[in-house]
Amino acid sequence: MQFDDIIETYPEHMWGWDTELDRMFSEAYERRNKERYDYLIKQEEIKNKTKYIFLTINPNAQITLLEFIKTIEKMMTKSWITNYLYVIEQRGETLDELGKGFHFHLILEKPQAKSYQHMIRELSNTANKVCDTSNFHFFNIKNISEEEKERKIIYLTGIKADAAKHKKQEMDIIFRKNNNLLSYYNIGII
Secondary structure, eight states: OOHHHHHHHSOGGGGHHHHHHHHHHHHHHHHHHHHHHHHHHHHHHHHHHOOEEEEEEOOOTTOOHHHHHHHHHHHHTOTTOOSEEEEEEOOOOSTTTTTTTOEEEEEEEOOSSSOHHHHHHHHHHHHTTTSOTTSTTTEEEEEEOHHHHHHHHHHHHSOOSOGGGHHHHHHHHHHHHHTTOOSOEEEBOO
16 A cells, blocks of 8 residues: 555545644745845845945955055055045054954945945955955955944044953054054045
8 A cells, every 4th residue: 555545545634734734834934034035125225225334354364464455455446446444453462462363444435336246246356365255254344324434433543442452452553553554544434
């Protein structure tokens, strides 16, 4: 006797549990898809409403500071990048650790003439020479509002609110001086 033969011998009301489970799973699946869709729509709206992006690049450990700076300079020469502020920081807290964990933060005004996807692709293609752009720990890009942009400017150019970062900021000054770097680079943001 085959499975189909067995099923046919049972009255339909005996497999009602199966249809009930199917209905429950189907409703849960549809609800989850709607939540995902609503989330994606909301993210798209946020992306379209925000005027700026905030990008952080943490280079791979084997990348030299000179290679990193050349990559940043190449990125900043793209014709559609017109208004920006960026800093190069490091994570060392002592003179022995000076320069450890150097990284880059950028506030960039989104260009009107470029699609968001094109902009991300170009930034990513340039940065992939120094980091894994598929990993958000190394290449992190966020859409930010005008208000968030103002907070980020203070964060990048002023004294950080987190006292634990003050020692790193003191080392940033020495690091930048030793490497002939400005405290920040700015065109049209502040």
